[in-house]
Amino acid sequence: MKKIMILLSIFLLFSCKSKTTESKKNTKTEIENEEDYVDILGIFDRDELIYDPHAKWFKENYDNYQIDEPTAKKIQPLIKDIEITIFMGTWCSDSRRDSPAFFKLMDFLNVKNKKLKLIAMSLEKNTPDSLEKGLEIYNIPTFIFKKDGKEINRIVEFPIETLEKDIFNILSGEDYKNAYADF
Numbered sequence: 001m002k003k004i005m006i007l008l009s010i011f012l013l014f015s016c017k018s019k020t021t022e023s024k025k026n027t028k029t030e031i032e033n034e035e036d037y038v039d040i041l042g043i044f045d046r047d048e049l050i051y052d053p054h055a056k057w058f059k060e061n062y063d064n065y066q067i068d069e070p071t072a073k074k075i076q077p078l079i080k081d082i083e084i085t086i087f088m089g090t091w092c093s094d095s096r097r098d099s100p101a102f103f104k105l106m107d108f109l110n111v112k113n114k115k116l117k118l119i120a121m122s123l124e125k126n127t128p129d130s131l132e133k134g135l136e137i138y139n140i141p142t143f144i145f146k147k148d149g150k151e152i153n154r155i156v157e158f159p160i161e162t163l164e165k166d167i168f169n170i171l172s173g174e175d176y177k178n179a180y181a182d183f
Helices: 002-015 046-050 055-064 069-075 093-108 163-171
Strands: 017-022 027-032 038-044 082-088 116-120 142-147 150-156
Touching (some): 038 046, 046 093
Parallel strands (some): 082 116
16 A cells, blocks of 8 residues: 555656646746646635636635534634734645635634635745745644744644634744644
8 A cells, every 4th residue: 555655646746747827926837637737836815725726626626615603703812913924836626625614704803814825836835936944834724823023833734623713822922733744
């Protein structure tokens, strides 16, 4: 089984040809396959996720996410002075699941997009401008919560309880550890 997984990983890495195109704010890599899918790389605007080729998975996961409103309402007063940096990959199934849910929660909380910094990573988990350097980004999505420019905590790859409960625990100062905190 291990050999099959290694071979599959190698196949996926080398089966896609890439070429670079410029966007006004970031760099994109075109993946030439059946669908001519284009992954986003680098700093980007949230609006880029509502257009093809990302629109289908983004809209579906955004619409299907059910917000835990009682917990979300407890987050409301705690999030006003918080900045959040999100490292994700438009190719990543965890990012495709959790980033639309995160944005739906931010919309519910009326968090302005200017408080969110979005950074899309490659399969190798890097960015064209090495924006991940020194931040220990090994799994995505990674949601980094900052107050006064200093990291207070992060959610890595998936919430421990739920997105709302994890964010509440982080912002209320509870003893929160992400899934990889002890590694």
